[in-house]
Amino acid sequence: MFKFLMKGILRDKSRTLYPLITISMGVMLIVFMWCWANGAMSGMVDKTASLDLGHMKIVTRAYEEIIDQKPYDLCLTDVDELLVELKQKYPGIKFKPRTNFGGLLDVPDENGQTKAQGDFIGIAMNLLNDPDEIETFSLKDAMVMGHLPKKSDEILISNVIFEKFELKLNDTVSIITSTMYGSMSIRNYKVAGTVRFGVKALDRGAVLIDNSAIADLLDMENASSEIFCFLPEMEYSRRDAEKIKTSFNAEFTDVDNEFSPYMRTMNDDATMGYMMKMTNTSIMFMNFGLMIMVAIVLWNSGLLNNIRRYGEMGVRLAMGESKGHIYRSIVKESILIGILGSVIGTLLGLAISLYLQYHPVDISHYMNNSSIMMGNEYAAKIDGISLFIGFIPGVLASILGSMLAGRGIYKRQTAQLFKEMEK
Amino acid sequence: MENIVQIKNMIKRYPAGSGEFTALKDINLTIGKGEFTGFVGPSGSGKTTLLNIIGTLDRQSEGDVQVMGTDVLKLTHKQSARLRSEKIGFIFQSYNLLPVYTVYENVEFPLLLLNIPESKRKEMVLKALEWVGLTDKIKSKPHQLSGGECQRVAIARAIVKRPLLVVADEPTANLDAENSHHILKTMVELNRELKTTFIFSTHDQKVINYLERKISLIDGRITKDEIKEG
Numbered sequence: 001m002f003k004f005l006m007k008g009i010l011r012d013k014s015r016t017l018y019p020l021i022t023i024s025m026g027v028m029l030i031v032f033m034w035c036w037a038n039g040a041m042s043g044m045v046d047k048t049a050s051l052d053l054g055h056m057k058i059v060t061r062a063y064e065e066i067i068d069q070k071p072y073d074l075c076l077t078d079v080d081e082l083l084v085e086l087k088q089k090y091p092g093i094k095f096k097p098r099t100n101f102g103g104l105l106d107v108p109d110e111n112g113q114t115k116a117q118g119d120f121i122g123i124a125m126n127l128l129n130d131p132d133e134i135e136t137f138s139l140k141d142a143m144v145m146g147h148l149p150k151k152s153d154e155i156l157i158s159n160v161i162f163e164k165f166e167l168k169l170n171d172t173v174s175i176i177t178s179t180m181y182g183s184m185s186i187r188n189y190k191v192a193g194t195v196r197f198g199v200k201a202l203d204r205g206a207v208l209i210d211n212s213a214i215a216d217l218l219d220m221e222n223a224s225s226e227i228f229c230f231l232p233e234m235e236y237s238r239r240d241a242e243k244i245k246t247s248f249n250a251e252f253t254d255v256d257n258e259f260s261p262y263m264r265t266m267n268d269d270a271t272m273g274y275m276m277k278m279t280n281t282s283i284m285f286m287n288f289g290l291m292i293m294v295a296i297v298l299w300n301s302g303l304l305n306n307i308r309r310y311g312e313m314g315v316r317l318a319m320g321e322s323k324g325h326i327y328r329s330i331v332k333e334s335i336l337i338g339i340l341g342s343v344i345g346t347l348l349g350l351a352i353s354l355y356l357q358y359h360p361v362d363i364s365h366y367m368n369n370s371s372i373m374m375g376n377e378y379a380a381k382i383d384g385i386s387l388f389i390g391f392i393p394g395v396l397a398s399i400l401g402s403m404l405a406g407r408g409i410y411k412r413q414t415a416q417l418f419k420e421m422e423k
Numbered sequence: 424m425e426n427i428v429q430i431k432n433m434i435k436r437y438p439a440g441s442g443e444f445t446a447l448k449d450i451n452l453t454i455g456k457g458e459f460t461g462f463v464g465p466s467g468s469g470k471t472t473l474l475n476i477i478g479t480l481d482r483q484s485e486g487d488v489q490v491m492g493t494d495v496l497k498l499t500h501k502q503s504a505r506l507r508s509e510k511i512g513f514i515f516q517s518y519n520l521l522p523v524y525t526v527y528e529n530v531e532f533p534l535l536l537l538n539i540p541e542s543k544r545k546e547m548v549l550k551a552l553e554w555v556g557l558t559d560k561i562k563s564k565p566h567q568l569s570g571g572e573c574q575r576v577a578i579a580r581a582i583v584k585r586p587l588l589v590v591a592d593e594p595t596a597n598l599d600a601e602n603s604h605h606i607l608k609t610m611v612e613l614n615r616e617l618k619t620t621f622i623f624s625t626h627d628q629k630v631i632n633y634l635e636r637k638i639s640l641i642d643g644r645i646t647k648d649e650i651k652e653g
Contacts, residue, residue, distance in 0.1 A: 004532065008523050312521060319508065319533045319580075320506075321504060322504040323504070
């Protein structure tokens with residue numbers, strides 16, 4: 001009997017090919033949309049993590065209280081020793097000391113008089129001896145002209161300032177700022193290159209300087225305002241981050257010492273936490289909505305496909321097949337087609353997503369001057385959920401459609417069913 | 424003679440709007456084994472309804488219906504399906520062959536429901552197709568056959584399991600005269616050879632001419648019950 005029914009399924013295109021196409025397309029759409037939304041979310045998280053928040057961040061307790069002001073006078077000290085200890089305790093986690101500071105950028109003319117002046121956002125980081133940090137910060141991609149600093153008196157500046165101040169590469173500029181103790185500090189640097197991140201906040205006035213320079217410039221010897229922490233493979237996981245934060249704070253934070261180190265996660269940032277919650281919720285709703293729509297289509301398809309077969313069911317009943325047997329056979333058929341369609345749809349969805357994961361779409365044109373920290377490329381991202389998310393509507397909706405249509409077998413008189421074949 | 428069908432004071436009503444429509448009234452009938460009988464009457468006289476009740480595809484509203492000694496009203500869906508699969512064959516006006524299956528597979532289907540082993544099944548299917556003269560069409564699909572051939576496949580499907588009873592609803596309605604006679608001759612031969620009881624519903628004079636017993640129905644009542652002499 002099984003062989004007989006299988007023959008019917010394989011030969012009847014309206015029972016196999018068309019439902020398979022419908023299910024596959026629906027499932028493909030869901031899988032792709034999931035990966036695409038996941039990619040957008042990851043892009044935003046990755047960019048924000050690499051440029052602004054890290055997956056986790058170590059600061060002093062005092063700094064943490066007014067972190068929005070980035071008060072480098074409340075910075076971490078003995079950073080080299082702390083880094084050695086951290087690397088031992090948390091292998092696999094990357095620790096990158098960075099310091100944000102502000103000030104005035106002064107551009108002198110040939111006589112040494114101020115030609116132009118403007119404020120800037122300074123970021124001190126490992127530019128000279130840490131290729132990993134260069135990569136984390138996507139500096140090579142962000143370079144517009146020139147080269148990465150090779151000496152501690154070389155800096156990178158945003159291309160916007162560079163053009164606005166009519167600078168040339170290797171020009172000398174002065175940075176006027178205050179040290180961590182509050183005294184005025186003026187130092188000269190050479191412009192080694194220019195950068196553009198596609199993020200308005202940075203592109204408007206970023207100055208990148210090596211950490212070794214801030215000992216002199218900000219009087220921050222062996223100090224850093226923040227230590228960025230990145231999880232292995234640069235994959236953010238809130239659960240892992242929270243676990244490390246709890247363990248770190250239990251060991252390193254001293255409630256009686258406001259300068260003791262304190263770790264916070266990306267989700268602790270008010271804006272980012274809200275953004276992530278909002279985005280996650282939006283993605284969930286969007287995918288849920290899409291899933292419901294596809295489910296309705298598949299349900300309807302399963303329903304119509306089986307209603308169309310009422311006549312055939314009537315004949316099978318007349319031949320002596322029981323209603324239960326027919327009902328079970330159409331449900332089993334829908335499970336088979338549902339699984340097959342979902343597998344095909346998932347593979348197609350993953351194939352498209354995989355392509356877009358490795359061949360991202362360039363959205364730099366749309367991201368110019370964007371205040372959102374998002375990469376210039378929009379890539380899909382395959383995760384564990386994408387492997388099975390399509391099966392929910394693909395299999396369940398098909399089964400529900402068939403079950404609903406199958407109810408007609410019980411509700412109708414047998415004589416009425418085979419009359420429907422004659423229509 | 425052993426009775427295949429025994430009906431006493433049977434009434435069949437259908438819901439119609441807010442009330443009910445009585446399709447069959449006061450039906451009293453006995454059909455014996457090996458009869459070649461037909462319900463004759465105009466459209467709407469209740470012959471197909473009566474045939475469906477005898478074939479356990481439908482149920483009476485009142486009265487007693489015994490088919491092969493079984494009270495059909497007491498049967499569960501599963502039991503009536505079992506009765507049909509073992510003892511009743513059906514022939515429909517529109518053949519109702521399963522379109523995706525070959526002639527062989529359509530005829531084989533009732534035997535699959537009876538879990539008959541493959542070798543025995545093959546023997547029975549080929550024999551049934553031999554009876555209806557279609558052994559050269561076993562691999563054809565219904566759409567490749569003429570109307571007459573389709574109805575012969577339907578006959579083979581009805582008799583392949585050697586049922587005690589075959590019910591045929593307007594079996595020649597879609598056939599021309601030549602095919603109708605061919606089909607009817609086949610059924611007469613099967614009736615004689617296998618002693619299968621045939622019950623028809625028809626208003627086709629060609630079929631009526633072949634009937635040994637003619638039960639006339641008008642407005643849901645049996646008005647005449649005539650047995651052909653000789």
